[in-house]
Amino acid sequence: MPSETFLPRIHSVFYAIFDVKQGPKIVYQVPEGLIATSPTGFTSLSVSSSPKSSTPIPLEGAGRGQNSRQVSSPPHRSTSSGRVLFDFDDISKYVIPPDPICGRLVICTTRNYRIMGFPVSILGSKYPRNYFRFNICFVFERSADISCYKPIVRKVGRVLAACEEESMFLFSPQSSPQSSPAMHAILEQLYEDLNSYSETSIPIDKFNSVELKIFPFYPNPPPVKDWQVPVALIDLKSRVEDNWDLTMEKVCEHINGVNHVRRIAQLADCDLELTRQAVAHLLYYQVIMTVDIFQYSNMYTLRKNVQWLADESHVKDECGPYVTKPGKPVPDWPRLLHLYSRFKPGKTVFEWMESHAVHELGIDVRRFTSFGVIKVCIDRLTATIPAAHAIRRVSCVGCTAIRSSYRIRHLRATDDARVSPVHPHK
Numbered sequence: 001m002p003s004e005t006f007l008p009r010i011h012s013v014f015y016a017i018f019d020v021k022q023g024p025k026i027v028y029q030v031p032e033g034l035i036a037t038s039p040t041g042f043t044s045l046s047v048s049s050s051p052k053s054s055t056p057i058p059l060e061g062a063g064r065g066q067n068s069r070q071v072s073s074p075p076h077r078s079t080s081s082g083r084v085l086f087d088f089d090d091i092s093k094y095v096i097p098p099d100p101i102c103g104r105l106v107i108c109t110t111r112n113y114r115i116m117g118f119p120v121s122i123l124g125s126k127y128p129r130n131y132f133r134f135n136i137c138f139v140f141e142r143s144a145d146i147s148c149y150k151p152i153v154r155k156v157g158r159v160l161a162a163c164e165e166e167s168m169f170l171f172s173p174q175s176s177p178q179s180s181p182a183m184h185a186i187l188e189q190l191y192e193d194l195n196s197y198s199e200t201s202i203p204i205d206k207f208n209s210v211e212l213k214i215f216p217f218y219p220n221p222p223p224v225k226d227w228q229v230p231v232a233l234i235d236l237k238s239r240v241e242d243n244w245d246l247t248m249e250k251v252c253e254h255i256n257g258v259n260h261v262r263r264i265a266q267l268a269d270c271d272l273e274l275t276r277q278a279v280a281h282l283l284y285y286q287v288i289m290t291v292d293i294f295q296y297s298n299m300y301t302l303r304k305n306v307q308w309l310a311d312e313s314h315v316k317d318e319c320g321p322y323v324t325k326p327g328k329p330v331p332d333w334p335r336l337l338h339l340y341s342r343f344k345p346g347k348t349v350f351e352w353m354e355s356h357a358v359h360e361l362g363i364d365v366r367r368f369t370s371f372g373v374i375k376v377c378i379d380r381l382t383a384t385i386p387a388a389h390a391i392r393r394v395s396c397v398g399c400t401a402i403r404s405s406y407r408i409r410h411l412r413a414t415d416d417a418r419v420s421p422v423h424p425h426k
Contacts, residue, residue, distance in 0.1 A: 007198060007214055008144035011113065012085060013191045015183050016095050017170075018133040024096035026088055028184045030191045035139075036087045085139060086110040095119065095135050102133065105150060114140050116149060118157030122164055132171050136160065136187075147217040156190070156210060163208050186210070221283035224276040226262040228290040230255045231370060236287065247271075251278040257370055260293055291373050292380055294366045296350040299381040300343040306377040310337055315375060322371055328362025335361075339368070343378055 014029035029035055088095075094108040095117055102121035107114060117137035123130060136156050140146050163169035170180050186202055190212075193200035199213040236252040250268035259267065265275035282288045292298070309315050320330040342356060349365060352358070358365060372378035 007148060007216065008140050008146055010138050010140065010191060010195050012139040013187045014137050014139075015187055016088075016092075016135050016137065018096045020128040024088075024092040028187055030184070030187045034083065034085045036084045038089055085113050091115055095137055096133050099131075105154060107146075109142055112142055114142050114144065114146060116140070116146055116153050118153050120157050120161045122161060126168075127171065132164070134160070134164075134170055136190075145217070148214050152194070152212055152214060155212065159204075159208060159210050163204055166208070167205060169204065218284055218286065221280045224261060224279045224283070224290070226272070226276075227260050227293055228279075229257065229260045229293055230264070230279055230282070230288045230290055231257045231374060232288050233374075234287050236282075239287075245278070247274045248278045248281065251275055252282075255282075255288065258294075258366070289374065291370060294369060296353075296365075297348050298369070299345060299348055300369060300372070300378045301345050301381055302341060302343055303377055303379055306337075306340065309375055309377050319371055323363050323368040325362045325364050331361055331363065336368075339363075340372055340377060343372075345381055 012029060012031065012034045014026050014035060016024060016026045019025045026035060026037055090110065091108050094106055095115070097106060097119055099121050102119045105116065105118055107116045109115075115137050117135040119133065119135040121131055121133045124132070136153070138149060138153060140149070160170060164171060170183065172180050186204075189200055189202055190210075194212065194214065200210070201212075202210040204210065232255050236255060240249055240252055247268075247270050250270055251264055254264045254267045261275060261279055262272065264270075264279075265272045268275065270278075279288070279290070283290065316333040319333065319336055323336065324330045339356060339358065342352060347355075349369065353365060358368075369378070373380070
């Protein structure tokens with residue numbers, strides 16, 4: 001099981017610039033020392049080396065309900081205890097790329113980690129070489145889905161670029177390196193708040209601030225069919241609010257795991273297309289799932305992950321109360337698991353019920369099969385029926401073959417008659 005339960009964790013945040021003498025270099029990184037830098041150049045600086053006259057920036061604790069406060073960077077930063085994620089020299093040309101690539105989202109990958117940044121190049125005669133390049137990069141696990149962080153990285157780069165163009169917030173000619181010491185406090189709050197609260201609010205000056213909130217990325221739902229049955233994964237009726245769409249509110253009232261989409265449209269007195277859109281909206285946020293219409297002629301088969309579900313305590317606790325009819329005793333988990341294991345190809349639900357006397361156990365068969373499909377321990381088997389035009393095409397081919405065979409035999413008989421010898425006496 002992956003370690004990230006909801007959103008991928010940020011392992012490191014670092015700020016890099018192009019130094020006119022030493023090339024691409026990391027100025028600040030949080031936590032300190034996780035990214036190895038070249039020993040010949042300057043490494044990421046600690047805040048204790050920054051000028052004492054630097055003024056702290058006001059920060060707001062996102063999601064913690066505190067007022068804005070003045071927070072300066074601590075004199076000492078946490079180190080990585082000797083652990084190194086990767087060497088910066090291996091990815092420096094992607095962190096500070098050439099000018100044509102700047103202004104685009106750049107993602108590079110090492111053996112175990114993925115680095116995402118938004119390099120920015122600002123032109124101006126006030127800079128050495130008439131340009132200033134910087135990048136704020138976020139480090140994740142290589143296997144993590146970082147789609148939800150793409151707008152975050154873009155926004156951080158664009159806001160800081162706007163601050164630099166307005167007030168030279170990043171470039172400081174008096175300091176060495178030529179970069180604002182306030183960036184360390186910004187990196188710290190980005191690292192702590194996004195990992196802990198998935199949002200942050202960082203005022204930079206009177207007119208600019210970084211307001212970020214991470215939203216999980218959901219894939220587009222599959223097309224909704226009229227015969228599919230929506231099954232609620234949460235209590236939808238308790239989540240309905242007064243400002244909800246009227247069609248959505250009506251549709252949610254009739255989602256009970258039995259009604260299919262067309263039936264829901266009829267009961268809710270809603271347009272069928274609007275009902276499909278409402279169901280697709282619920283599928284997008286993963287609060288429902290769709291299953292096939294329950295019939296006693298359906299056939300199901302067991303899946304391999306039933307071995308994993310057999311040892312899950314929450315499945316044991318949920319299955320019995322869900323599949324048992326009201327007023328009936330709840331069967332024990334080994335008995336229910338045995339019934340699931342008896343599903344096999346070629347045996348319908350009705351034959352399965354008759355073979356194991358399911359009606360005597362007080363089990364609701366529809367809810368029993370729905371629970372197995374939801375927990376992905378059984379799958380419904382479907383048969384593909386040849387299309388009518390295909391049958392006609394096969395029949396026509398067969399008829400053509402018969403006619404061709406008859407024509408060949410007729411021609412052979414004609415040829416035999418033609419070459420037969422003629423008797424002179426006749």
